[in-house]
Every structure is written in C-alpha cells, then in structure tokens.
Amino acid sequence: MLRTWFQKLSDISSLARTEAMLKEALTDAVHELGFDCYAYLNIQPVRSYAVSNYANEWQQRYFDRDYKDIDTVVKTARTRMEAFTWAPESPRKLSSRVRAFYAEAGDFGIRSGITIPIRTAFGHMSMLTVASHKPSLSLERDIDQLAAVTAVALLHAKLEQQEAEPTANAQVELTARQALCLKWSAEGKSMRAIAAIEGMSFATVNFHLNNARKTLDAGSLAQATHLATKLKLI
Incomplete structure (x- = not known):
C-alpha cells in the first residue's frame, strides 16, 4: 500500500500543472492513505517555510515560536536522513518544553505520522510529513526508502519549479x-x-x-x- 502511494505521489508531482492542482491532489492522496494532513517543510538558515494543509494557526505558531528547533521529528530527520514513522515519546524522556510542544500539536490533530527527509541543493534539507490524529502508528511493511526519497525529491522539484507560495514561513526582518x-x-x-x-x-x-x-x-x-x-x- 505504502509503496503504491509513493508511486502515486510521483505521478501527482509529474502531472500537476498548477500549484492549486498539486495541493489539491496532495490532500486527496493523504486522505486515501488514511492520514489527515501533510506538511512539506523546506529548512534553510533564513528561508525556512512550509507548504501544508495543517491548520493555519498551528503553521504560523510553529514558525513564530521557532518550534523547528525543538521538534524531535526535525531533529530525527536531520540525523537519520531516511524515511521513518513517529509518535510522541514517553513523557519522562522529554523536556517540559518539548512535552508542551507535543501537547499543542496534538490539540491540532497531529499525533503520529511518517516523515521523509531529503537533501537539497547547497546542503539544505526538505521533508514531507503525512500526519494522523491517531496516538500511534503501525505499518504492515517497512518503508521502501528508495521509493520514498524518489517521490519526495520529485515533489520538491515540482514545488521549486512552480515557486509555490508558502502557507507559512519564518519571519526575517531588516532595518x-x-x-x-x-x-x-x-x-x-x-x-x-x-x-x-x-x-x-x-x-x-x-x-x-x-x-x-x-x-x-x-x-x-x-x-x-x-x-x-x-x-x-x-
């Protein structure tokens, strides 16, 4: 099922002619997989941004409060650079700030998911997450790493080509x-x-x-x- 879905994601990236078509097709595909929402996150020192159908309030809060610096999913993505499943860890293993972060995410229906990170140009990283309101996640088979990375790389290229408008981004201010x-x-x-x-x-x-x-x-x-x-x- 998951391997087929990655192929579908590749097809979507290839066929979508507009940004609106791509976002709509992504939403439909995520629902077909049994998940609730998606988040493409492009992480750069200054230009970090998201293309996502998470709640707008949560997206902007994530950037305004620099949650990417404490988000253990982002930390795991940086360290492993391979597709993985996730759910909140045992509270005893987490700092109070991280526990509060997970509690907030849970309030917006983000409790478990699959994340696929890829390396992009000039040493940066992008990642696609499909998330669920369920407190835990189990897959019938291991994730096909090659299929996952290939699909997300094609999505990244399409978003770059279309210069997709971020749904949220880090705020940079000049005097x-x-x-x-x-x-x-x-x-x-x-x-x-x-x-x-x-x-x-x-x-x-x-x-x-x-x-x-x-x-x-x-x-x-x-x-x-x-x-x-x-x-x-x-």
Missing part, C-alpha cells in the same frame, strides 16, 4: 536603512553611488549592507539582494 541600501543595490547602484544618493558615508552604507547580508545568512551582496527580493523584503 529600514538595511532595506533601503539593499533596494538601491538591487537597482544596480554601487556603494559609493548609494552613499551619494542617500547622503550617507561610504562606511555607513557598507555597514548597513554587511549587516543585511549577515541577517539573510548570505555569502555575498548579490545573494543578499536576491534573497531580500525573493522574500519581498525590498
């Missing part, structure tokens, strides 16, 4: 002067030109652009302007 200097840089202005236009010193422009680059975890000014544009910060 007004950082955004201003980055905007001029995106318009092709040099630091000396920006200084002349805005009446700043060259050192001040360099200071703001360098801090903006660090905030965006970018390796260069060009990457910082690209990221800021993509995140609609400028």
